[in-house]
Amino acid sequence: MVKIIVQKFGGTSVADGEGRARAIERILAAKAEGYQPVVVVSAMGRKGAPYATDTLISLVKEINPEVNPRELDLLISCGEIISTVVMAHTLNSMGHPAIALTGGQAGIKTDANFGNAQILEVDPMPILRQVMEDKIVVVAGFQGIAPDGSITTLGRGGSDTTATALGAALQAEVVEIYTDVDGVMTVDPRVEPEAKILEEISYREVCEMAYQGAKVIHPRAVEVAMSRQVPIRIKNTFSDAKGTLISQSAAERVITGIAHLTGLSQVRVLSSRDGQQNWQLVRVKLFRVLAEKGISVDVISVLPDGVYFTVSQADGFKACQYLHEAGFACELVENCAKVSVIGAGMQGVPGVMAEIMETLYSAGIDILQTSDSDITISFLVPESQLKEAVHVLHRKLGW
Ligand code: ADP
Numbered sequence: 411m412v413k414i415i416v417q418k419f420g421g422t423s424v425a426d427g428e429g430r431a432r433a434i435e436r437i438l439a440a441k442a443e444g445y446q447p448v449v450v451v452s453a454m455g456r457k458g459a460p461y462a463t464d465t466l467i468s469l470v471k472e473i474n475p476e477v478n479p480r481e482l483d484l485l486i487s488c489g490e491i492i493s494t495v496v497m498a499h500t501l502n503s504m505g506h507p508a509i510a511l512t513g514g515q516a517g518i519k520t521d522a523n524f525g526n527a528q529i530l531e532v533d534p535m536p537i538l539r540q541v542m543e544d545k546i547v548v549v550a551g552f553q554g555i556a557p558d559g560s561i562t563t564l565g566r567g568g569s570d571t572t573a574t575a576l577g578a579a580l581q582a583e584v585v586e587i588y589t590d591v592d593g594v595m596t597v598d599p600r601v602e603p604e605a606k607i608l609e610e611i612s613y614r615e616v617c618e619m620a621y622q623g624a625k626v627i628h629p630r631a632v633e634v635a636m637s638r639q640v641p642i643r644i645k646n647t648f649s650d651a652k653g654t655l656i657s658q659s660a661a662e663r664v665i666t667g668i669a670h671l672t673g674l675s676q677v678r679v680l681s682s683r684d685g686q687q688n689w690q691l692v693r694v695k696l697f698r699v700l701a702e703k704g705i706s707v708d709v710i711s712v713l714p715d716g717v718y719f720t721v722s723q724a725d726g727f728k729a730c731q732y733l734h735e736a737g738f739a740c741e742l743v744e745n746c747a748k749v750s751v752i753g754a755g756m757q758g759v760p761g762v763m764a765e766i767m768e769t770l771y772s773a774g775i776d777i778l779q780t781s782d783s784d785i786t787i788s789f790l791v792p793e794s795q796l797k798e799a800v801h802v803l804h805r806k807l808g809w
């Protein structure tokens with residue numbers, strides 16, 4: 411019986427020879443422990459690096475920002491393909507038989523929703539055939555193949571999803587996600603230097619953190635792993651820290667972490683100029699206006715005297731313009747950020763909101779709007795106050 415481990419290395423981990431050497435150490439260590447490693451790689455480096463996803467995008471967007479989505483996917487899939495060949499070639503040159511596969515060659519079948527394709531099916535056979543020959547299979551992350559043979563991509567950050575989808579299809583014992591931080595932390599360490607590592611976290615909590623902006627893992631990757639109960643371990647390619655185990659059985663806390671999203675605009679639609687009588691109906695219609703223009707909304711508050719919601723900064727101006735044209739009076743507040751406090755155990759616990767509100771008030775943070783779900787409370791704040799809001803909450807909420 412083969413014991414498969416899926417090991418995914420992110421962009422910074424494979425950016426240069428030093429990172430790739432560390433990655434190879436991890437692969438060989440897994441082999442020495444009796445695992446058959448299946449490796450998933452991202453494109454090499456971040457924005458500015460020659461083969462990074464953002465660099466490839468700018469190559470065509472500089473010519474004309476309207477790019478055919480099928481062709482854009484074909485282009486950006488190359489970043490991961492380059493990375494697989496470099497990794498497999500390095501392994502082969504060191505005497506460890508390896509083979510590079512595109513997502514399609516590895517059996518990842520998707521729909522044809524270019525730029526954000528969903529995985530429909532993973533055929534495990536192409537990889538298993540190579541594993542049986544004792545080869546280290548290096549798969550290009552972030553991509554699959556559509557029914558008509560076109561190459562698709564899975565959405566930004568989608569190599570994580572490749573890893574967990576392969577983990578599920580190959581019945582891997584664990585999926586290891588190697589990145590540039592020591593694991594899932596209580597908050598993004600780039601925003602809050604006092605961030606602490608979480609040794610364990612449940613699928614539900616990490617999925618919510620990811621949806622609320624914690625980029626350390628892609629939310630869809632967590633959903634795939636959760637549906638098939640594949641354990642995930644997030645680790646640092648560059649350190650020997652134990653990392654974070656994501657599983658069903660992790661104890662859920664009242665507050666687990668803080669996540670944030672930037673680049674938002676708040677739209678405020680005030681009571682209709684048609685008069686209060688009509689307002690009930692009118693405020694229903696305004697969402698249809700935006701839906702028909704393909705603008706998605708978040709942090710929504712529908713109140714008797716106004717409707718407040720957020721859109722991405724890129725859509726803010728257009729959203730107001732469409733609403734004005736449809737007869738609504740609206741205001742745009744740009745440069746907003748959403749700070750979310752997440753904890754699966756907060757439901758029904760009195761005092762969480764009180765503590766957060768007092769903390770933000772004492773620090774002079776402007777709360778523009780709030781929203782909540784069963785495991786999250788979110789605050790919209792001016793982006794200029796984001797760091798301070800995260801910092802005071804992080805201190806106050808127990809870390
Ligand atoms: P990779 O290229 O390895 O996929 P990403 O940049 O996609 O790496 O994700 C890692 C980054 O996620 C970290 O550098 C960190 O800044 C960010 N991050 C955001 N929130 C968190 C969090 N709660 N815990 C750890 N990292 C986080």
Ligand code: ASP
Pocket residue numbers: 420421452453463464489551552565566567568569570
């Ligand atoms: N290279 C892709 C991106 O930058 C996918 C990934 O890194 O997961 O979004």
Ligand code: MG
Pocket residue numbers: 420567570625626627628
């Ligand atoms: Mg990532």
